[in-house]
Amino acid sequence: xxxxxxxxxxxxxxxxxxxxxxxxxxxxxxxxxxxxxxxxxxxxxxxxxxxxxxxxxxxxxxxxxxxxxxxxxxxxxxxxxxxxxxxxxxxxxxxxxxxxxxxxxxxxxxxxxxxxxxxxxxxxxxxxxxxxxxxxxxxxxxxxxxxxxxxxxxxxxxxxxxxxxxxxxxxxxxxxxxxxxxxxxxxxxxxxxxxxxxxxxxxxxxxxxxxxxxxxxxxxxxxxxxxxxxxxxxxxxxxxxxxxxxxxxxxxxxxxxxxxxxxxxxxxxxxxxxxxxxxxxxxxxxxxxxxxxxxxxxxxxxxxxxxxxxxxxxxxxxxxxxxxxxxxxxxxxxxxxxx
Amino acid sequence: xxxxxxxxxxxxxxxxxxxxxxxxxxxxxxxxxxxxxxxxxxxxxxxxxxxxxxxxxxxxxxxxxxxxxxxxxxxxxxxxxxxxxxxxxxxxxxxxxxxxxxxxxxxxxxxxxxxxxxxxxxxxxxxxxxxxxxxxxxxxxxxxxxxxxxxxxxxxxxxxxxxxxxxxxxxxxxxxxxxxxxxxxxxxxxxxxxxxxxxxxxxxxxxxxxxxxxxxxxxxxxxxxxxxxxxxxxxxxxxxxxxxxxxxxxxxxxxxxxxxxxxxxxxxxxxxxxxxxxxxx
Numbered sequence: 244x245x246x247x248x249x250x251x252x253x254x255x256x257x258x259x260x261x262x263x264x265x266x267x268x269x270x271x272x273x274x275x276x277x278x279x280x281x282x283x284x285x286x287x288x289x290x291x292x293x294x295x296x297x298x299x300x301x302x303x304x305x306x307x308x309x310x311x312x313x314x315x316x317x318x319x320x321x322x323x324x325x326x327x328x329x330x331x332x333x334x335x336x337x338x339x340x341x342x343x344x345x346x347x348x349x350x351x352x353x354x355x356x357x358x359x360x361x362x363x364x365x366x367x368x369x370x371x372x373x374x375x376x377x378x379x380x381x382x383x384x385x386x387x388x389x390x391x392x393x394x395x396x397x398x399x400x401x402x403x404x405x406x407x408x409x410x411x412x413x414x415x416x417x418x419x420x421x422x423x424x425x426x427x428x429x430x431x432x433x434x435x436x437x438x439x440x441x442x443x444x445x446x447x448x449x450x451x452x453x454x455x456x457x458x459x460x461x462x463x464x465x466x467x468x469x470x471x472x473x474x475x476x477x478x479x480x481x482x483x484x485x486x487x488x489x490x491x492x493x494x495x496x497x498x499x500x501x502x503x504x505x506x507x508x509x510x511x512x513x514x515x516x517x518x519x520x521x522x523x524x525x526x527x528x529x530x531x532x533x534x535x536x537x538x539x540x541x542x543x544x545x546x547x548x549x550x551x552x553x554x555x556x557x558x559x560x561x562x563x564x565x566x567x568x569x570x571x572x573x574x575x576x577x578x579x580x581x582x
Numbered sequence: 583x584x585x586x587x588x589x590x591x592x593x594x595x596x597x598x599x600x601x602x603x604x605x606x607x608x609x610x611x612x613x614x615x616x617x618x619x620x621x622x623x624x625x626x627x628x629x630x631x632x633x634x635x636x637x638x639x640x641x642x643x644x645x646x647x648x649x650x651x652x653x654x655x656x657x658x659x660x661x662x663x664x665x666x667x668x669x670x671x672x673x674x675x676x677x678x679x680x681x682x683x684x685x686x687x688x689x690x691x692x693x694x695x696x697x698x699x700x701x702x703x704x705x706x707x708x709x710x711x712x713x714x715x716x717x718x719x720x721x722x723x724x725x726x727x728x729x730x731x732x733x734x735x736x737x738x739x740x741x742x743x744x745x746x747x748x749x750x751x752x753x754x755x756x757x758x759x760x761x762x763x764x765x766x767x768x769x770x771x772x773x774x775x776x777x778x779x780x781x782x783x784x785x786x787x788x789x790x791x792x793x794x795x796x797x798x799x800x801x802x803x804x805x806x807x808x809x810x811x812x813x814x815x816x817x818x819x820x821x822x823x824x825x826x827x828x829x830x831x832x833x834x835x836x837x838x839x840x841x842x843x844x845x846x847x848x849x850x851x852x853x854x855x856x857x858x859x860x861x862x863x
Contacts, residue, residue, distance in 0.1 A: 267690065268688055269689065271683040274679040274682060274683035274687065275680045275683045275695065277736070278677065278679065279680070279695070281676065281732070282699070282702055282736050284717075285717075285732075285733035286702045286705060286738075287705075289710035290709055290710060292713035293709045293713050296713060303716055348604070352604070356597075356601065363853060364846075365608045365611050365612060366608070366611050368611060368612070368845070369611055371791055371841055372795075373841070374795060376816070376834040376835075376837055377614065379618075379816075379820065379830060379831065380834075383621075383827075384614060391617075445611070450856065457856075457857030502706070508797075509795075512797070516817055516820055517820060533708055536708055537708075540712060540802075541801075546716070553706075556706060556709070
């Protein structure tokens with residue numbers, strides 16, 4: 244059916260005024276229906292259901308309402324706080340290293356080196372491989388007796404380390420090397436957690452490289468030309484042109500990384516198993532919030548309590564994301580750069 | 583003519599340094615994978631001692647052994663293949679339709695619905711895990727393919743990606759199609775989708791990879807070994823025994839081959855898709 248042409252308006256000159264723009268398409272609801280049914284049933288409704296479950300205790304079908312008791316219990320358990328600290332250390336280590344390394348490699352690739360797309364393809368490869376598969380290989384890299392990590396340390400003259408089975412904190416280990424006793428509150432993340440973080444960075448840095456490289460490519464070349472004419476050196480070019488113009492991309496990567504790293508589970512779970520550790524081991528030093536939640540759910544069937552932990556984790560991620568948008572976002576002009 | 587002045591030499595040295603760093607990175611990215619393939623071809627003694635880099639005898643028979651001995655490997659493989667393909671098809675269908683509605687159609691509540699859609703991307707997977715697990719029990723979907731597939735057949739991310747792509751298609755094309763008597767569905771099917779191949783490939787690849795590599799969900803909703811996908815099967819094999827490493831690594835290698843093949847065949851679109859989503863935020 245051909246709709247009537249608009250008469251009162253002059254001939255449309257821009258894309259904003261296609262012929263049918265003013266008519267309501269009631270069929271649109273049919274188009275979004277399949278997606279929304281799935282999303283509402285399995286991704287939106289469960290959020291509210293999770294909050295509901297978190298207010299109960301006992302086995303499924305015999306839930307008993309206990310109010311905020313699960314939350315009180317979580318916040319007063321030292322296991323929870325340990326998991327929280329581990330989660331933060333893990334996030335800090337992986338986010339900072341992946342962003343710094345990603346930026347470095349993207350910047351080098353951006354210099355127009357030969358084989359740019361070859362390198363890019365290789366760097367991205369670890370991202371597509373399964374965590375389970377890669378973790379088995381990395382558990383071997385970190386093997387205390389025959390692993391590559393200790394082989395590399397031997398060349399550097401450093402005594403072998405126990406990596407994935409080492410519960411001692413990194414600063415504690417360093418202190419011990421120099422016969423210094425480090426106070427307990429600054430032992431730092433265990434070497435086991437650091438090893439898993441190294442593996443995680445290896446796995447995810449390719450994603451950051453690809454996104455940074457795309458962001459760099461979007462910066463118009465004329466700006467560099469102009470700055471060079473004004474006599475800027477390469478550090479100044481990076482500091483005053485690349486960095487500010489790349490900051491929306493940096494912001495995007497930061498937001499995605501925060502959300503992703505606080506949700507990390509597969510890397511830790513697989514590495515624990517591949518290194519023959521119990522969940523969250525050694526000595527609970529790789530217990531993060533997700534692992535803690537999973538353990539409560541899978542091992543102990545504490546549905547209510549596990550839900551409370553999950554809700555707290557979600558709230559934490561939400562708050563951190565809001566902080567990002569509120570305080571980091573405006574500094575990056577992320578909004579102006581959007582279409 | 584070659585000019586060996588100071589600037590030129592510094593320039594060459596810089597280039598060399600850049601390539602040195604880039605190559606080191608590439609080696610680090612590839613090395614674990616290469617090592618895995620080489621170890622999967624060694625004998626048990628050689629594999630567990632990890633003395634030499636290359637196998638003294640290349641035991642390709644390890645692959646046959648892995649196929650037959652690592653749990654119910656062929657069955658895991660089948661399960662994963664079915665799960666990944668079905669999930670991907672589901673995502674493509676639901677996202678094309680919804681993405682089109684959000685890109686092209688006018689309807690009350692569009693903006694609000696779109697914001698709800700985007701907010702589901704922020705919900706951590708963990709919080710929906712327990713309710714979904716209970717839901718699966720109530721629906722009697724535990725140990726059924728429905729549990730592995732149906733909850734993942736819609737993706738806010740894919741809808742968003744496709745909507746961005748569809749929006750970029752000039753509306754003049756739509757006007758012309760309408761004048762030729764096309765309705766929305768015909769326009770979507772015969773013009774929009776063929777023009778959006780890169781976006782479709784990207785969301786297909788993301789769904790396929792996500793499904794192929796998924797671990798926590800299948801771990802929860804499968805108890806019966808016959809229903810396990812690869813990742814779960816392989817993890818349970820690790821815990822089972824003083825595992826024969828070479829078979830385990832052969833199994834892992836088989837499990838990543840489909841992903842690597844697809845990645846190398848389609849990597850141009852994939853990486854562009856990642857970059858585009860990254861930039862558009």
